[in-house]
Amino acid sequence: MRPVSRLSQRLRGAIRRERERPWPRRLRRAAPFALAILALSGAVWSVRYFGADALLAATARAALDRTARAAGLVVREVTVEGRVRTDPKELAKALESRVGSIILSVELNEIRKQLEGLPWVKSAAVRRQLPGTLHAVLVEHRPLALWREREGSRTRLIDEEGEIVPVADLRPFASLPLLIGQGAPRAAGRLLSLLAAEPEIARRTTVASFVGGRRWNLYVDGRIEVRLPAEGEAAALRRLAAEDRASRLLDRAVEAIDLRSADWIVVRTVEPPTRKPMTAGGRGA
Numbered sequence: 001m002r003p004v005s006r007l008s009q010r011l012r013g014a015i016r017r018e019r020e021r022p023w024p025r026r027l028r029r030a031a032p033f034a035l036a037i038l039a040l041s042g043a044v045w046s047v048r049y050f051g052a053d054a055l056l057a058a059t060a061r062a063a064l065d066r067t068a069r070a071a072g073l074v075v076r077e078v079t080v081e082g083r084v085r086t087d088p089k090e091l092a093k094a095l096e097s098r099v100g101s102i103i104l105s106v107e108l109n110e111i112r113k114q115l116e117g118l119p120w121v122k123s124a125a126v127r128r129q130l131p132g133t134l135h136a137v138l139v140e141h142r143p144l145a146l147w148r149e150r151e152g153s154r155t156r157l158i159d160e161e162g163e164i165v166p167v168a169d170l171r172p173f174a175s176l177p178l179l180i181g182q183g184a185p186r187a188a189g190r191l192l193s194l195l196a197a198e199p200e201i202a203r204r205t206t207v208a209s210f211v212g213g214r215r216w217n218l219y220v221d222g223r224i225e226v227r228l229p230a231e232g233e234a235a236a237l238r239r240l241a242a243e244d245r246a247s248r249l250l251d252r253a254v255e256a257i258d259l260r261s262a263d264w265i266v267v268r269t270v271e272p273p274t275r276k277p278m279t280a281g282g283r284g285a
């Protein structure tokens with residue numbers, strides 16, 4: 001479980017500090033107020049439902065506010081669990097306006113939507129911890145790879161489920177593999193799991209291109225195209241790793257390796273440069 005962060009030191013400056021009473025004593029003192037809150041809540045509901053006078057509704061709300069504050073049911077602290085990459089300043093901006101509010105009137109669903117609008121937050125849950133704490137639990141995106149839909153298009157960061165993480169600065173993630181192709185994000189998790197079983201191949205893979213929505217071409221050291229089959233990718237990668245250990249295939253003058261056949265490996269070597277014919281003067285044409 002992620003540690004709980006307390007944002008209260010910054011946020012509690014917005015309200016007047018009061019001496020806290022021990023919770024059991026406060027609970028005993030708050031009991032009659034709780035009953036009053038229920039009664040007043042019913043009164044407010046009745047006003048809204050039956051369309052009574054606006055002044056009566058305002059009076060009921062004001063009485064409810066006074067009763068709740070007397071019982072100590074006011075937001076004094078906000079805690080956050082699960083934060084790793086989310087900016088604390090963005091969290092404070094989303095939460096600080098609730099400090100000083102009656103805790104029973106805070107719209108938890110509204111806070112959840114605000115938190116889920118932050119770039120790194122995949123999902124959020126918010127709950128009340130009476131008498132005066134709001135506790136938020138975040139599930140953040142976990143970065144997996146960089147992705148371009150096609151060559152030359154915008155580079156995006158994707159998470160382990162293939163969802164785009166809406167962050168602008170990608171420099172901290174330059175070491176992640178680059179995926180190219182429509183549909184690549186949804187298939188990326190399986191590919192990278194297969195590569196993890198062959199760490200030497202994974203370490204040297206710089207780009208992976210998703211071809212036709214069916215299979216992958218890997219680019220090793222930025223120069224060797226490795227064509228994987230649509231099925232049996234794990235076996236193909238094992239064959240490549242075994243051949244490289246036996247003959248150092250990936251260190252040779254190779255430009256393409258085709259693993260789409262289960263029976264053989266097709267290797268295309270780099271063509272040596274063609275010499276220019278010599279002129280009569282002994283210089284190349």
